[in-house]
Amino acid sequence: MNLFRTALILAKKDLYSELKTKQILTTQIIFAGLVIVVFSFAFDPANNTTKAVIPGVIWVIIVFAGILGLNRSFISEQRNETMQGLLVAPMEAASIYLGKFLANFAMMLVVELVSIPFLFLLFDFKFLGSVPYFILVVFLGSFGFIAIGTFLAALAANSKSSEMLLPLLLFPITTPILIGVVQATKIILTNVEKLSSAIAWIQLVTAYDVIFFVVCFLLIDYVLEV
């Protein structure tokens, strides 16, 4: 299990450097807060119909905040000219991918942990659905989004304008996840009786997660070539 050990070391390195600078995480959380504020202008929180858009808003926050972190994860390596160092280090490309994925995923979860309760609080949303299923959906959705996002961030990092390129690559590819999780979240938050169709969506998202995690794992060797 050398692959996982090196991946963990890399993830630890990323998270340590994040703890030191707190650059990405603060930006992501503040950005998530700003998105919530903007949504409060767009959809009147006092209005009852606003409850219907909450599932969508959750995922817009996750996607936008996530893309900030994804952009940074490979560019920071290039700014410090440590990408070559990583590539010549005695570990596989898949290990670099896995390490970066774990670091991004951990940060994403922290952002969600802060911003989603904050959203419910500000929009005065009474949580009636099932909490374990909600957590499962958020977890699976972010997993897939970050998995494919880390991969495409590695791909886009080769370009000089990678900040602009990444969203264009990422959004069309992640449409199935976004449709699946928004539908599942909507069902779980607003009418729990239809749980079986939410589970069908969860299965779709899980299948997507598995397929793309494997595909990314196989193809990352070609992306991270010297």
Place this chain on the structure above:
Amino acid sequence: MSMNLEREKAMLPGTPLTSMKSASLSKILFAGTVISMLVSLYFIFIFAAEESTMHAAQKIFYFHVSSAWLAFMAFFVTFVFSILFLIKRKRIFDTYAYVSAEIGVVFTIIVLTTGPIWARSAWNTWWVWEPRLITTLILFFIYIAYIMIRQMDGVWDKKARLSAVFGIIGFADVPIVFFAIRWWQTKFHPIVFGDGPSQQGGGIESSMLVALLVTIAAFTILYAYLLQKGVSFEKMKFKVEQYKEKLREELEK
């Protein structure tokens, strides 16, 4: 920079000069395209029965479906050549993948324009959020992104590698997108071939089917012609680059 050019130059002796053969192939394909297009026009406007409710407006159906077919085929070809490129690492595979993706994008645009024109007369709306429409739109965005990777700065083999990877991922994504959206909601497109799930409203008249198949065949020949032409353009561009480089070297001497 100089290193890249050297690398590109090293490819030169490897590329065989088959311009004579490809020129005659191009002529044959061009003639085939013209003839088959004329034949398909005959079949569409004279042979095929007129649709009972939509009348002449329905004729756009043949171009619409054939363009969609062509676009999907082009993206499939991109997918296949992307895999071949990653395995064999030959520049020609990359060129084929790129040209095919470009053709695919052009025909996706045609599908996305003829669709609303037809929809306006058939459904009385320009656009509906319906599985096949959204899938085509997302397909369009994916391959626009693919072309944007091609426009990146850097050595050709890096761009070729990255876009091949994206070509594979993008194509793998399409069935899942379609499946997800169909699950989400389905309303408008009838299932034309075979029995629909509702056992009604589907089906196509045999004269229309013949016209459709002829048009699809014509579009396939058109695709082959465009692909051949596009690849020979890319080869010419490549050759001009090499001559420029040679000239530059001589000037520097």
